[in-house]
Structures are given as structure tokens and as C-alpha cells.
Amino acid sequence: MDFSWIIPYRELLLNGALLTCMLLVISVVLGFAIAIFLAIAQVGNNPVLRVAAKSYCTFFRGTPLLIQLWLIYYGLGSYLPYIPGLKGSFLWPLMREGLFFAAVALTLNFAAYQGEILRGTLLAVPKGELEAALAVGMRPSMVLRRIWLPRAIRIGLPTFAGEVILQLKATPIVFSVTVMDLYGAAYKIRQDTLLVYEPLILVAAFYVALTFLITQVFQRLENAVPARR
């Protein structure tokens, strides 16, 4: 086993690891925010919103992430320059990067899965708890904010942990649109040094460590409200 390359390549590895973490955090946080809207739309009364949210979730859960990423990168990416005003805007430098499209694809994909899970946990909150909230005079928006959503999120926590871990392990796909994430770094090191296993082992260890960290974070969140089992 030869790990002598770690020192010369430390910057590449570190940047790759940071990029992986960044993509994970961005897609989970933004995806979760979108998922809340998708879930509420699906359990709500507005038929147009319900169908729209349902179709969105069906499309993004029904197609491979790789295809979504390429559709967004090659498809959407090639149309952006024709949108008037966009090319001169401050966002433009960002929008030329593969990283931008990778973040968009990961976010939209995560939102679809999370939206579907949240829909289920919203429906799993006992009706009586919502009636109790109505009975003290809360208006529907407050019931949602104070009782319904917090309860649904807590019911879903164990599942969310699993989703975030899956999301972490979906991130290496961004290398296919030129993003030098941790896997990209490992790929480059393998090319340069002709080592087959060592870079992969290091990368695998990193993903395991990150998974462990995610599990710990969610464990803490779950313990924040003690439940009797």
C-alpha cells in the first residue's frame, strides 16, 4: 500500500472533500425547503397544485439522477445564454460552471424524494392533535407551522437520515459534468500515479466517516424530543 501521494495531492483532496460536503449541504437544505412545498401541495385542497407537485415527484423519482443531471447540464445549460439579460448578470459566471448544474440537479432530485416522504408523514400525524390546535383558535396556517409540520418532520426523522446518506453517495455523479469533487480528485490521482486501489480506499473511508457523522447528527435530533418506545 502506497499512500505517499496524499501529501502532494492534499489540496486537490481537500478541495474535493469540501465540494462534496458543499453539494450535500446545499442540495439537502434547499431540497428540503422545496420538499415542504411539494408535500403541502400534495395534501392540500388545491387540485392544480396537487397535480403539479405529484407530477414533479413522479418525474424526478422515476428517472435516473444521471439523466436528470445531463438533461439539466447539456439541455438547460445550452439554453441559458439565450435568456435575455442573464448573460450580463452577476449570476452568469456561476451559471457557466458544472457545479451550478450539479447543485441544481441534486437539489431537485432530493426535493422529489423528500417531498414524497413528507407527504406521508404529514398524513401520519394523528388528526386529534390538529383538532386540538384548531380548538384553541389557531388558524390553519398556524396549525401547519406550529403543530402539523413539526410533528411530520419528527415522525420522518429516521427516514430523513437514510435519505441524506443516500444523497451523499449520489454526489460522485457530478464528476460526469466536470465537477472535481472528492471522487473526481481520486480519479485524477489514479490517472497521475497509476495506483488502482489506494485513492479509492481513501475516498471510501471519507464517505464512511461522513455517513457516521450524519447518523450522529440525526441521532441527536431524534433525542431532542424523548419518546417512550
Place this chain on the structure above:
Amino acid sequence: MRLEARPALVVKDVHKSYGTLKVLKGISLEAAKGDVVSIIGSSGSGKSTFLRCINFLEIPDQGSFHINGEDVEFRTGRDGKSHPSNPRQIERLRSGLGMVFQSFNLWPHMTILQNVIEAPVHVLKVERKAAIEKAEALLAKVGLYEKRESYPAFLSGGQQQRASIARALCVDPAVMLFDEPTSALDPELVGEVLKVIRSLAEEGRTMIMVTHEMKFARDVSTRVMFLHQGQVEEVGPPSQVFGAPTSARCKEFIAAGSH
């Protein structure tokens, strides 16, 4: 004296059906301040539905409601039935009615204290410190001061129900509504909850209570209403309803419950 005589609650001619099933066929109820009205009847008689119509958890098809000095405004919807026309009014009225459910319905993600201050702080916009002070006093009154930082899952059924009574009291309700408050409890826990409800009756709170506890209803009520198939079969002071009922069905029901 004049003020005392003014009714806290006047409900007239309430109708409610689910599809073709008529659950309530014109029920009326008047409660003066300090009245304790018990609603009894076999299951399916519509007593819980009627109670839930009073705070509009069920929307009645028809009826007039005068609650806490306000007439509830209705409009006819596209389905031809009447609906409350102002959701804000319904919310305001609800916050003046304390509801206690059969299954407690405490919010499990909040401590007992948080459950109790939730409505005062977020609905009535009472200052947090004042709300906590009041909530702690109410929790002490129902014997749960020591449990204020616990989560509902760690309390017994009786404790949960007492907590939910404190939660309902914390909005200073003009009328308390109890929907079979002891029906989900183990027999040995019923007493502690009834004791709390009795103390509320004794301090002159206006209460409407759906119950299967006949002896308790007889003891604490100022009036008892017996429902049968969505209609009032018998209504009067407990001595009359339990002692000398005129309706044959009521007689039967009382006789069946007494042994």
C-alpha cells in the same frame, strides 16, 4: 344579577348529516353562566357530534349559535348548506371555548408546560412570562406542577388528561367542553380526572360535558340532556332525568346504566 342570567351559550336547532345519515335532527341547548350540562345517551346518539358542532370542529348543516356574546354568521354555500361565513370569527370563538378530548390530544413534540402556554402565547398573544406564570399555577391546580418539563409520552393517561384540562383552561374559556374525558382511561385513573372536573364545577365554571359517568353526571350537573338518535329525548335537572324520567327510552337507558 342581570349579567349572571345572561346565557353564555345559546345553540338552536342544530342539524347535521353525513351523506344520507342524519346524525343531529334539531338539537337546542342553552347554558347560563355557571351551568354544568351533561349530555348522555348511547353511542351513536349524536352527543359527541353535537359537542363538536359547538366549537365548529364539525360544521353543522343548520342551526343558530350565540356564543360568548356573539352571533355566528352563516352563509349558504354552493352545496346549498350553510357554512360559517367568517373563519376569523370561528377562530375567535374557539379560543373562548376550552375543549377537552377523549384521547387527550396533547402535542407530543412539546413539554407539558409548552402545551399549556401554546395557545395563550401564539393565539392570544399573551406575554410569554405571564403565560408561564399562569400555566404553572394551573398545572399546580391539576397536580402536575412537577411534571411541567416532561413530554406527554412519559405521563399516564390520567396525567395527560389533567394536563389537557390545564391546556384548555389557560385561554380563560367562557365555556369548557368535555368530550367523554374519562372514556379512554384505565378505571383506576378515572377518579383523579373526575376530581379535577368536579373542582371546576364547584368554582362555577360553565361546562358542557359528554359523559358515560352517570353517577358523576348526577352529582355535578345542573342540567342533564339525554340524546337518542339525534334528538333530545329528555332534558332537565339531574334529579328528574335520573330519578323520574318521562321518556321510556331514557328510563331504559338509566336502568341499564345503574347496574
